[in-house]
Amino acid sequence: MGLQCGIVGLPNVGKSTLFNAISTGKAEAANYPFCTIEPNVGVVTVPDERLDSLEKLVSPQRVVPTIIEFVDIAGLVKGASQGAGLGNKFLANIREVDAIVHVVRCFEDDNIVHVEGRVDPVFDKEIIDAELQLKDLESVDKKMQKLERNAKSGDARAKAALETLRMYKTALEQGKSARTVQVSAEEQEEAIGDIDLLTVKPVLYVANVDEGSLPNGNAYSDKLRAAVAEEGADVVVISAGIESQIAEMSDPEERELFLSEYGLTESGLSKLIKASYKLLGLITYFTAGVKEVRAWTIRRGWKAPAAAGVIHTDFEKKFIRAQVMKLADFEQFKTESAVKEAGKLSVEGKEYVVQDGDIMEFLHGA
Numbered sequence: 001m002g003l004q005c006g007i008v009g010l011p012n013v014g015k016s017t018l019f020n021a022i023s024t025g026k027a028e029a030a031n032y033p034f035c036t037i038e039p040n041v042g043v044v045t046v047p048d049e050r051l052d053s054l055e056k057l058v059s060p061q062r063v064v065p066t067i068i069e070f071v072d073i074a075g076l077v078k079g080a081s082q083g084a085g086l087g088n089k090f091l092a093n094i095r096e097v098d099a100i101v102h103v104v105r106c107f108e109d110d111n112i113v114h115v116e117g118r119v120d121p122v123f124d125k126e127i128i129d130a131e132l133q134l135k136d137l138e139s140v141d142k143k144m145q146k147l148e149r150n151a152k153s154g155d156a157r158a159k160a161a162l163e164t165l166r167m168y169k170t171a172l173e174q175g176k177s178a179r180t181v182q183v184s185a186e187e188q189e190e191a192i193g194d195i196d197l198l199t200v201k202p203v204l205y206v207a208n209v210d211e212g213s214l215p216n217g218n219a220y221s222d223k224l225r226a227a228v229a230e231e232g233a234d235v236v237v238i239s240a241g242i243e244s245q246i247a248e249m250s251d252p253e254e255r256e257l258f259l260s261e262y263g264l265t266e267s268g269l270s271k272l273i274k275a276s277y278k279l280l281g282l283i284t285y286f287t288a289g290v291k292e293v294r295a296w297t298i299r300r301g302w303k304a305p306a307a308a309g310v311i312h313t314d315f316e317k318k319f320i321r322a323q324v325m326k327l328a329d330f331e332q333f334k335t336e337s338a339v340k341e342a343g344k345l346s347v348e349g350k351e352y353v354v355q356d357g358d359i360m361e362f363l364h365g366a
Helices: 015-022 049-058 087-095 121-152 156-173 185-192 219-231 240-247 252-261 268-279 304-309 313-317 327-333 336-341
Strands: 004-008 040-045 062-064 067-072 099-105 203-208 235-238 282-288 292-299 319-325 346-348 359-364
Touching: 004 015, 004 087, 015 040, 015 067, 015 240, 015 268, 049 062, 049 282, 049 292, 049 327, 067 268, 087 121, 099 121, 099 268, 121 156, 121 185, 121 219, 156 185, 203 219, 203 268, 219 235, 235 240, 235 268, 240 252, 240 268, 292 304, 304 313, 304 319, 304 359, 313 319, 313 359, 319 327, 327 336
Parallel strands: 004 067, 004 099, 062 292, 099 203, 203 235, 282 359
Antiparallel strands: 040 067, 282 292, 319 346, 319 359
16 A cells, blocks of 8 residues: 655754655755755655564565655745745645654754744644645635535535535634544545545654653653644654664664663654554554565455455455464464464454454455
């Protein structure tokens, strides 16, 4: 599945430094606004200790982890919804991603210019929110104008969609994002499915702190957490500068020692990648054979045929059944045949809902 998280924020908050640390791409990181003009895309593997366990059990020829894409998007400034700065390009880039990773500056440094002249993470967050909400309000108003004529003529479907759109408009006018509006999936699709609102996308906040504020953050990151609490959004505390140093370390022991010096058990980037994966509502299932152990990305709640379809579309169309093992059983009994003898290998049909960590083998028609 080709899923993307867009890294956004005001200029000079550490977006490009963070992007460089988590990806193989190298965005220009400089002390001035708009140093990232075209969105850079980095493909990042999702850390998963279960792959290590499967590799030991199976001894495959290769191991293929699942991936997620991060897009480094140009910094936004106040007035972007009206085209200020690189506003139009910024907003267009956000429309193309599946989720938003909002980097917020939670550190002081006189050598790095803050575009607003002061460090205030909540104020910074609200600038981005307001610009996205204003653009969404514009989109909602245009859609409402199109539907009003049909609704007046008695079109029940148009009336229902118009009523839902009014809910979105009210929320946006109150400075709330579209994702806060409580409607059914069907109502949402009918009302805004064709206008791709920016603030309906799920969001994860990254508090970029100085190295002395690791691992738990500081007063700035605490203030950010309090501000986003009602959104139910996660906040990941990271020092982008420290993560850049970790990314340059090829020796696992050196990296582990470096992390321990800052009281970290894993890198902030590892936490960010896992949190982004969770944000998108994704889970992993595995296929395990001597040629390859591989992680596959699917949406939570998918049934077996759809899960098979990410391997090959024919697997979904011609699905017959799936054999499923749990990793804990595989680890206990060591081989697939032993798992089967113990009665722990299940055979599942088309209605089986795949669980995170399932080890699966699909049978399909010719």
